[in-house]
Amino acid sequence: MRCLSPLKLATLVGLSVSFSLSYSLSLSTSFLPHPTKNGLLRVFSDGDSGPYKIAGDLLSILGSKEEAARVSKKEAKELRSCLKFLVPLCPREKEHDYDKLEGRRDLGQIKGWRDADEMVWWPPLPVMELARLAVESGGDPGAIHRTLNPTMIPVPDVEGCKKNHCELTRTDYGRRFINKELNLYIAFLFDTIVARGPSVGFNVSLNRYDLFHGHLFLATNTGRLGILFHAKEYPAYEKKVFPYNMGYCQKGSYVRYDESMNMRNILWLAPMPSNITRSPPKWSAPGTLVVLDAHPSGIIYGDLIPDYAKDARTIYEEYFGDIVVDVNYFNVGNVAAEEKLFIC
Template sequence: MVNSYAPLRFTILISFSLAAATSFKLSASHSPSSLPKATADDLLAVLAPPSAAAYTVNPAVARELRSCLRFLVPFQPRKPIPDSGRCSLRTGLCSGRRFEEEEEDENSLVWWPPETVLELARLAVDSGGDPGSIHRALDPNMIPVPPTNVEGSRTSKCQLTRTPYGRHFIAQEVNSYFEFLFRLIESRGPSVGLNVSLSRYDLFHGHLFIASESGRLGILFHAKEYPAYDKRLFPYNMGYCQRGSDVKYGDSINLRNILWLAPLPSKSGPGWLAPGVLVVLDAHPDGIIYRDLIPNYVKFVRTIYEGLKQLSKPSLISFTLYLLKNLVYICLPSLDDLGTSTVDVNYLNVGGAGEPDYQLFIC
């Protein structure tokens, strides 16, 4: 039987979303700031070689953007070229090294990743930003996402990935490198105020994209994906995947967008124009990222989108248009995104009730 109230509920919810967006728009229109609106391209330019920002970004906008960047790895590398003597991801990162040495090796792996990752970054640029260049680097073998063991997600009727199967990159070191990034975000997040855990409610996925203007390869990670329902702090029912969440909604939501950028290859030769970057984007309400890069309808949850061509799976933004008893989701893409989405990168604990067993699924 068709629910006769569904159109009415849809209308009411649309009205709520539009009213919220209008409210944000009106408040922004009365802002005393005379700065031009920052764009995603401005953000990427600020994280590119200094000359890129100098010629393309308003200086005041660049200063405000830089004030909202919380680097997990220093922005300027101490070593200008890849160091062939660093630790290997295949054998375990820097085992037996002193803390200071291990930290420096981790920094170097962000600035100058393994050769297979550099090759993927160059493919993205040389292909003119073609997502197929990334898809062709994937192993065709499908890997089923375990039906019951992702921290109990399936028992609560929650599907965390866009598809029930994933893949790996043909080059195993690329897979190991992306796993390394998840672990590094977890370990270094507290240094900038981001207390994050590798769990299905918090940090478990990122979106691999190719930047629109430069062709630069990047991943936009989203933490705090499913905050716990709270009548006062977070009164939003997000469906099955939210059930059991211990993630509290608070100021840390400002830091939920984490950006990794691969080194930027030169288009005119074999060299590199910029090293890799790993940075938390601070979307606090007084900052330019919140004001200009967060769409109005998701300002409450501080979501930046990675690509216009990919519709999001049910997630933190779903409450804006949450319909028909948690069964149907409509998620709107951003009007100003970072680039073209290629794949989702998921890092899931499939160990069940036993020892944690994190595995990568490219969807």
């Protein structure tokens, strides 16, 4: 079921309705307006508080040493206690010259976990170029939009959605990147989340009730490229455990509402360029793929999730920056990975 109401409506209704909105609107925030200041990038001062500041500080501790040093030790410790890395942290060194990185591999050359680790730290050249473009453009979503193929591809009937009158995307069509390796890399990220989830106690599946979408954003202040993935999107209705009716798309769900909901938000960050005027550019931080653990005693639950979304454990992508597109990866049978991707 499409939901087009602004997020703020959730604060005006009762708990059950606000809970439902907080879930279903995780699919729609990417097309809400995002005002900017100081040019294309939104810039928040040190006096800013609330979820936007916490999200910015989270990005900082996953950035360069200089960025991480700006976050207080107390807050940094609290944030790190809520991070469950699907790919180990790449040791921070001085700026990297990408053309000299030994870890670079093509997606077709991945043979084991170490290769996959390196593919997250230092992705293929087209992904690095997209990351550079994001920063070089000043965080302009239009720069990313222009890398998309204009061909509109009809969204298929995903696991019986049409029978249930369920619409998982905001449009009936999707697009893909012109560069095929970018499409394959996003598919790789979805597959890696599923494969690595059990290593941090998080079982997730690629299906229309669980993991099928993420929100690509350009970070506030820096323009760093990232994706916030949402898993456990439509838990099954259970009178005692999850007594919330979420509409057509919930019908038939077999996703249980349990403690694994704490880990439904997964963050990917592309490598961060530090000198975009140099060719090839230098890089101050590697890529990362991490689960944001929203357990009730942690800072993410307390300060990054609004009250109306705490049961849903939904972190909103707009807290991290300007939203560019939604990336959807559907379980549509035995087709090539690229053909499962629909960018809306």
